[in-house]
Amino acid sequence: MSKILVIDDQKSIRNTLKEILEYENNEVTLAENGPEGLELFDQEKFDIILCDIKMPDMDGIEVLQKIMEKGIDTPVIMISGHGNIDTAVDAIKKGAYDFIEKPLDLNRLLVTIRNAVERKDLVTETKVLRRKVSKTLDMIGESPAIMVVKEMIEKVAPTDARVLITGSNGTGKELVARWLHEKSNRAEQPFIEVNCAAIPSELIESELFGHEKGAFTSAIKQRKGKFEQAHGGTIFLDEIGDMSLSAQAKVLRALQENVISRVGSDKDIKVDVRVLAATNKNLQEEIKAGHFREDLYHRLSVILIHVPPLRERKEDIPLLTSHFSHIISEELGMPLREFDDTAITALQEISWTGNIREFRNVIERLIILCNDTITAKEVKAYAAPVW
Numbered sequence: 001m002s003k004i005l006v007i008d009d010q011k012s013i014r015n016t017l018k019e020i021l022e023y024e025n026n027e028v029t030l031a032e033n034g035p036e037g038l039e040l041f042d043q044e045k046f047d048i049i050l051c052d053i054k055m056p057d058m059d060g061i062e063v064l065q066k067i068m069e070k071g072i073d074t075p076v077i078m079i080s081g082h083g084n085i086d087t088a089v090d091a092i093k094k095g096a097y098d099f100i101e102k103p104l105d106l107n108r109l110l111v112t113i114r115n116a117v118e119r120k121d122l123v124t125e126t127k128v129l130r131r132k133v134s135k136t137l138d139m140i141g142e143s144p145a146i147m148v149v150k151e152m153i154e155k156v157a158p159t160d161a162r163v164l165i166t167g168s169n170g171t172g173k174e175l176v177a178r179w180l181h182e183k184s185n186r187a188e189q190p191f192i193e194v195n196c197a198a199i200p201s202e203l204i205e206s207e208l209f210g211h212e213k214g215a216f217t218s219a220i221k222q223r224k225g226k227f228e229q230a231h232g233g234t235i236f237l238d239e240i241g242d243m244s245l246s247a248q249a250k251v252l253r254a255l256q257e258n259v260i261s262r263v264g265s266d267k268d269i270k271v272d273v274r275v276l277a278a279t280n281k282n283l284q285e286e287i288k289a290g291h292f293r294e295d296l297y298h299r300l301s302v303i304l305i306h307v308p309p310l311r312e313r314k315e316d317i318p319l320l321t322s323h324f325s326h327i328i329s330e331e332l333g334m335p336l337r338e339f340d341d342t343a344i345t346a347l348q349e350i351s352w353t354g355n356i357r358e359f360r361n362v363i364e365r366l367i368i369l370c371n372d373t374i375t376a377k378e379v380k381a382y383a384a385p386v387w
Contacts (some may be wrong), residue, residue, distance in 0.1 A: 002047040002117050003027045007037035007063060008079070009055040009068055013102075017050065020106060021113075034058030038066055038317045045076055048116050053087065054081035061094060068095040073123050075116035079104065139175060140323045141316035145308040149176060156303050157183035158228045162255070165278040167307030170357030173278040174238060180276055181234040189233030192226050196247075199241035204247045206263050209254075215264025230273045240300070241281035241292060248293045253300045275300065310352040310359060317348050320356070324363040337367050342376035350383060 004026050011032070029044070030108045031037035033055055041049070049067065053060035064076050074106050078091040081102035088099035097116050100109055110316045139150060156163060157180045165173045174193070199207050206215070210225030226235055237243070243251070254260045255275060259268040277300045286292035310317075321339050329336045339347075352358055362383045370378045 001025050001027055002113070003029070003045065004048045004050065004113070005029050005031065005037060005044075005046040006042060006050045007031045007034060007055075007060070008050070008052040009033055010052070013052070017104075020110075024110060026113075030248075034060070034063040037063060041067060041074075047120060048113055049076045051076055051078055051373060053078055053091070054082050061091065062089065064094050064096055069267065073120060075120055077109075077116060078110055081143050082295050100114055131334075139172070139179060140319050140321065141313055141381045142319065143313040143315045144317060145313045149305060149307060152303070152305050153179050153183060156180065156305075158185060160184075160274050162275050162295075162300055163277070163281075163303045163305055165276065165305045165307060166283075167278075168309050168355055170355035171307040171309055172356050174236070176305060177234075177236040177238075177276045177278060181236075181274075184234065184274065186233045186274060190230050191234050191236065192230035193236045193238060194226050195238045197242040201247075204244055205250060207262045208247060209250060210262040212262050214265035215262070219264065222262075225260065225262065227271050227273055229267065231271050232273075234274045234276060237275065237277040239279060240277040241279040241283055241286055241335040245293065248296050252293060252296045252299060255296075257290075282316045310355045314348045317359075318344050320359060321347060321363060324360050325367060328360075328367050332364075332367065333368060335372070337370060338373045339366075340373055340375050343374045343379050346376035346379035347383070350379075 003020055006014055006017050006028060008017070008030075009032055014030045014032065016338065018030060021028045029040055029046070032039055034051075035058055037049075037051065051060045051063055053061075060078055060080070064078065067074065067076055075097035076095065078088075078096045078099045080087065080099070091099050097119070098112050100112065129249075139146070141147075152337060153176065161178060163177075165175050165176050177193075178191065194208065196204065206219075206223070206225065208225050208227055210223050210228055211219045213219055215223050237251070250260070258271055260271055261268055264325060283292050283297050287294045287297060321344060325337055325339065328334075347359075347362075350362075354361075365382050366374050366378060369382055
C-alpha cells in the first residue's frame, strides 16, 4: 500500500482519484490547493504526489519547485487539462517524475504510479546500500599506529604514485587501498580488485591482461583483462606475493611502458591505471628465495604503507567495538548491545591473530549469543576459539 497525496483545486477530480486509488489499496490524502498540499507534505511522509498544474494562488509548477527544494525523493506526477509539450518538458526539467494530461487515462495513471513507487523504493535501497558501504569503508581508530596510516593516505592519495601495502591477514589492507582510490583524482573511475592468491597460476595472465578467442582451449571469445577494465582508474593487486614469475614479468612491463597485451595476441594496448598492491609476505625474503622479482618490487614500492596488527593498536578497541556493534545490530535487525568496561578490558587482553577480521566476527558472535549487556564473562565464554 502506498501513501498518495493528491493536490487539485477541482473537488470532482480529487474525489474521483481518491475513489480509484483507494480501490487499488492505496492510502489517499487530499489537498485543494498548493499551500495546503505543501503543509500536508511537511507533516507526513508520502510515497507519491499527484499535483495539478493550473491552480489559483499557487500553481503546480511552483508547488513542484518547493518540493524539489526540500531534497526529498518523493516522485511528483503532474496532471493538467491545459497541457502541451512545452508544459510537460518544463515540468520534467524541474524534477517531475511524469506528466499526464486530463482527462486522465486511468490505466496509464496506475502504471505510472506503480513505476514511480518502484523507482522510489530503488532510490531508497540504493541510499541504504551506499550508507552500508560508507560505513564499511570507515577507518576506525585514533591510536598513534593507525594515525600514521591515515596521514600517509592523505598525503599519497592525490598523487598517482604506486603504493605497496603490507600487513598481516585481516589488518585492513584492502580498506587502505580503497581509501587511496576514494581520495584520489581517479575516484570517479573504476576500482578493480584482483586477489592474486585466489586465481590459479595458469589463469592469472588471462585474468590480468585478457585473452583473444582461441588463445587456449576454454577461450571461446575475446575477453578484456583487469588492467583494461581499470583504465582511467585504479587496479588493486591483493596478495601480489603469490603471483607467478611469468605474470610478474608482464606486470613489470605494464608498469614500465603502460602497455599490456592479451594472451594470444601480439598487439599492444595502452592503459592508464594507478597500481596499488598488497601482501602479507615479506617480499625481501621472497626475492632472496627467487619467488619474487626485485625489479618489480622496486616498481611497486614507490610508497610503502604498513598496516599495524590489532595487538599494536589495542587502544582502538573501544571505538572498534562501538563501530562494529552498531553496524552488525543494524544488519541483523537486532537491538544494540552494550559492552561494559569489563568486556572492553577482556577484548583488549585477547591476542587477535586474525586482526580486524577476527575481531568483527567475535563482536557479531557476542551480539547474537548474548543479552542486553555484554560483560567480561560473556567475552571469555564466546570470544575464544572452540576446538
